[in-house]
Amino acid sequence: MTISDIARRLVHPGKGIMAADRPAPAFNELLAAGGSTVDEHSYRNWSQLLFSAPGLNEYVSGIIMTDEQVRMRDSQGDPLLEQVLAEGIIPGISPFRGLVKLAGSADETVGSGLDGLRERLAEYAEMGVGFTKWRAAFQIGTGTPSDYAIAANAYVMAQVAALSQEAGIVPIVEPEVMLWGDHTIETCFAITERVLARTFEALYLHRVELEGTLVKASMVLSGDECPVQADVDTVAEQTVKVFRRQIPAAIPGIVFLSGGQSDWHATAHLNAMNAQYDLPWALSFSYARALQRVPMALWSNRAENVPAAQAALHHRAKMNGLAAVGLWTDALENAAA
Numbered sequence: 001m002t003i004s005d006i007a008r009r010l011v012h013p014g015k016g017i018m019a020a021d022r023p024a025p026a027f028n029e030l031l032a033a034g035g036s037t038v039d040e041h042s043y044r045n046w047s048q049l050l051f052s053a054p055g056l057n058e059y060v061s062g063i064i065m066t067d068e069q070v071r072m073r074d075s076q077g078d079p080l081l082e083q084v085l086a087e088g089i090i091p092g093i094s095p096f097r098g099l100v101k102l103a104g105s106a107d108e109t110v111g112s113g114l115d116g117l118r119e120r121l122a123e124y125a126e127m128g129v130g131f132t133k134w135r136a137a138f139q140i141g142t143g144t145p146s147d148y149a150i151a152a153n154a155y156v157m158a159q160v161a162a163l164s165q166e167a168g169i170v171p172i173v174e175p176e177v178m179l180w181g182d183h184t185i186e187t188c189f190a191i192t193e194r195v196l197a198r199t200f201e202a203l204y205l206h207r208v209e210l211e212g213t214l215v216k217a218s219m220v221l222s223g224d225e226c227p228v229q230a231d232v233d234t235v236a237e238q239t240v241k242v243f244r245r246q247i248p249a250a251i252p253g254i255v256f257l258s259g260g261q262s263d264w265h266a267t268a269h270l271n272a273m274n275a276q277y278d279l280p281w282a283l284s285f286s287y288a289r290a291l292q293r294v295p296m297a298l299w300s301n302r303a304e305n306v307p308a309a310q311a312a313l314h315h316r317a318k319m320n321g322l323a324a325v326g327l328w329t330d331a332l333e334n335a336a337a
Helices: 003-010 024-033 042-051 081-088 117-126 146-166 186-203 234-245 263-276 287-301 303-323 329-337
Strands: 016-019 060-065 090-093 097-101 109-111 131-138 172-175 214-217 253-256 280-285
Touching: 003 090, 003 131, 003 172, 016 081, 016 172, 016 287, 016 303, 024 042, 042 060, 042 081, 042 287, 042 303, 060 131, 081 090, 090 186, 109 131, 109 146, 117 146, 131 186, 131 214, 146 172, 146 186, 172 253, 172 303, 186 214, 186 234, 234 263, 263 287, 263 303, 263 329, 280 303, 287 303, 303 329
Parallel strands: 016 060, 016 280, 060 090, 090 131, 131 172, 172 214, 214 253, 253 280
Antiparallel strands: 097 109
């Protein structure tokens, strides 16, 4: 199977990607913040709950995992990666090792983890991993993001994309323009346009095959502290507009991060774009919190709550699967809840 085949499978109509790549320390901190007990098996139990959810493959085409998860065994000693593959779901990896301060900048960041990446990617490909995901994060503020930070992050994302394709793995590039702040939707549009332009310039210079590449994008949104919040149709219009300007039609698909949106908004915005516009790429989801927030709250690290949490995960995956083809409605949401 070629990388373009894998990329198209990941954005099959009605399916999207589940981002489960929160590292164990961050996951345990989040679990504890919700009032749940944390123990040595919490991360494994949560990963097992997600990856074994009944019917998940109806709406989820791929799962982004951490290095720990691709090597993890379930409570019976069976490899979780093999179970994901058996369900026809494509496993992905986040070889990213966190954001570090960008030298010479005013507290801007760049992704780390390039050291030894070629060798790690060869191992992941041998294990059956089909795609990578690499994140850049751009905070809108006074003078930020700078052209320097945008260019530096674009270069690193393109390096990772080129190395991924060399290993026969689909790269997902994630240039996230963050939600936090009091900026207007117009400011978000302008920053998103700059970020996407530099990202695709770097991909071109690094000879990345666009047909075998996906983009994990943020939506064009008002900052979470902006007094004027754009409505669903405006978000859809502005997001599609900037993508049409800067994302080539050769890209098979764009999968959104939820980026701190509510579950409802993440689904409604995705649905509006697919329902209202004729687009050259598939638009789908690559959600973490917007799929897992309710399931985690229901689970609370208690074995007896696993079925309810898995049912909630299936529900959110189904709603976003419908939104990925423009068929979601509030009525369906409420009827299924």
